[in-house]
Amino acid sequence: MTAQTTTRAPGAAGERESRHAPLILTVFGLYARGEHNWLSVASVISLMADLGVESRAVRSSVSRMKRREVLRGERHEGVAGYSLADSTLQTLAEGDVRIFRQARASREDGWVLVVFSVPESEREKRHALRTALTRLGFGTAASGVWIAPGHLAAETRRTLERRGLSAYVDIFTGDHVAFGELREKVRSWWDLDELTAMYADFLDRYRPVLDAVTRREPRPLEAFRTYVPMLTQWRRMPYRDPGLPLELLPPEWNGVAAAELFDRLNTLLRAPAEAHAAELFRTRR
Incomplete structure (x- = not known):
């Protein structure tokens, strides 16, 4: 039933850590925020071992996440652990909306434009802007x-302000009034082929999982081993795909089927996966 991908494939240590960090996040x-932001x-x-990641790799990845100020080291009653940094908590809270409740834009929403100019002496800011x-x-x-799409205007403003990039940008909202076919414009502005491939990979990997879960309710450990990698793969996509209006996308856009598959798996797997984590936390208190 599980579609868990192995994390022990050969490769450089840095590459392995880069694969582990998204799982750890x-x-x-999922679970630190319900435990007073601390694990x-x-x-x-233990949780990462259930996903097939060795303890040495976990410690190395967590240390790097701490250096990047994604996590903070904290001791509770003499027990070593980590919490999410304030900026990470805010990013995750905003991400929850995207991942679990993403809105599909309509043409009536209009568009938000970000125009920026960064001096050559501050190239790192240009890179940060493009990344954001x-x-x-x-x-x-x-x-x-x-x-x-225009419905992202408020989130865009918050994100650029939080990252200290607002001094380099102007933000506008409006409509496309002329010229050219907007559907073709969208295809040139976004790499729809890449998005289609990402959704196709998700569908190929997790449709068999849905069939298996539908036939037999998974045990908590099984659900955990499937749910965490599934969510880790999925949560990249709502950021790459801003919820473009369907009428501007290719016919039978596979992003719709992929979102429906994610919603069903999230409904079926989230609770038993959480039960597995909760039982582990109880035994370690």
């Missing part, structure tokens, strides 16, 4: 001009 996002080191290692806008799901209309 998913675990913290013991032992609990993290890509994560928000923006497409590129022209050099220094990025575009997204």
Whole structure:
């Protein structure tokens, strides 16, 4: 039933850690917030072991996440552990809306444009801006001009302010009034082929899982081993795909089927996976 991907494939240590960090962040996002924003080191290692990740790799990845200020080291009653940094908590809270309740834009929502200019002496800010806008799901209309559906305007403003990038940008909202076919414009602004491939991979991997889960209710450990990697793979997609209006997308856009599959698996797997984690926390108190 499980579609868990192995994390012990050969490769450089840095590459393995880069694969482990998203899983660790998913675990913290799902379970630390319900545990007063703290998980013991032992609990993290146990949960990641259930996902096939060795303790040494977990410790190394967590240390790197701490250096990047994604996590903070904290001791509770003498027990070593980690909490989510304030900025990470805010990012995850905003991400919850995208991942679990993403809105589909309509043409009536219009568009939000971000226009930016960054001095050559601050190239790192230019990279940070492009990274932030890509994560928000923006497409590129022209050099220094990025575009997204209008319903993302408020989130865009909050994100750029939080990251200290607002001094470099102007944000506009409006409608496309002329010229050219908007459907073709959308295809040039976003890499729809890449998005289609991402959704196709998710559908191929997890449709058999849904069939298995529908036939037999998974045990908590099985559900955990499937749910955490599934959510980790899925949570990238609502950021790459900003919920473009369906009428501007190719016919039978597979993002709709992928979102429906995610919703069903989330409904079926979330509670038993959480039960597995909760039982582990009880035994380690």
